Amino acid sequence: MSITVDRKKLSFLERTYIPQIIGGLYITFRNMLKSKVTLSYPDQRPTLPPGYRGAPTLVKDGDGREKCVSCQLCEFICPSKAIRVTPGAIKADSKYAFIEKAPQAFEINMLRCIFCGMCQEVCPEKAIVLQNEFSLAGFSREEMVRDKAALYAAGGTMPDKIKKWSRVKSNEELERGEH
Numbered sequence: 001m002s003i004t005v006d007r008k009k010l011s012f013l014e015r016t017y018i019p020q021i022i023g024g025l026y027i028t029f030r031n032m033l034k035s036k037v038t039l040s041y042p043d044q045r046p047t048l049p050p051g052y053r054g055a056p057t058l059v060k061d062g063d064g065r066e067k068c069v070s071c072q073l074c075e076f077i078c079p080s081k082a083i084r085v086t087p088g089a090i091k092a093d094s095k096y097a098f099i100e101k102a103p104q105a106f107e108i109n110m111l112r113c114i115f116c117g118m119c120q121e122v123c124p125e126k127a128i129v130l131q132n133e134f135s136l137a138g139f140s141r142e143e144m145v146r147d148k149a150a151l152y153a154a155g156g157t158m159p160d161k162i163k164k165w166s167r168v169k170s171n172e173e174l175e176r177g178e179h
């Protein structure tokens with residue numbers, strides 16, 4: 001059975017569309033007078049809040065040592081399988097040889113990364129940190145896979161108050177830089 005829906009008849013004014021045009025112009029002019037909320041990106045950049053989670057990076061400690069011990073926890077937890085860690089041994093003649101492992105290779109595929117921060121949360125060494133970079137672009141898929149050198153270049157140094165891997169126990173020795 002078909003149903004006929006009665007349509008409301010338009011008034012004379014409604015048929016001229018003048019009220020709708022005035023209503024639209026009113027909204028346009030009202031927004032013109034409001035303070036600007038848009039940016040001319042990329043010439044203008046937004047101010048990021050503290051703790052912003054941008055692209056993941058690898059960081060070194062205040063002594064320039066890589067903090068990562070290639071435990072692969074970040075690789076296992078990453079929901080988008082963006083991380084690949086190849087564990088390796090620290091050179092026997094290094095003063096940090098007692099730490100046993102450091103990554104031989106470390107890759108993050110930025111095309112897969114969803115900036116969730118799970119890798120940072122799980123890292124026992126605070127070695128992987130999401131920093132302020134949010135605008136990633138490249139000409140090929142390959143260049144969007146960042147290797148260890150690129151990740152350290154983006155991450156830089158992040159000194160820890162606790163010198164976890166220092167062999168020196170006394171504060172005096174630490175202050176003299178003997179570690």
Ligand code: SF4
Nearest residue numbers: 078113114116117119
């Ligand atoms: S931020 Fe999330 S998606 Fe990106 S590498 Fe870390 S765990 Fe993986």
Ligand code: SF4
Nearest residue numbers: 068069071072074123
């Ligand atoms: S970045 Fe952290 S969680 Fe990932 S392998 Fe290195 S030490 Fe482990």
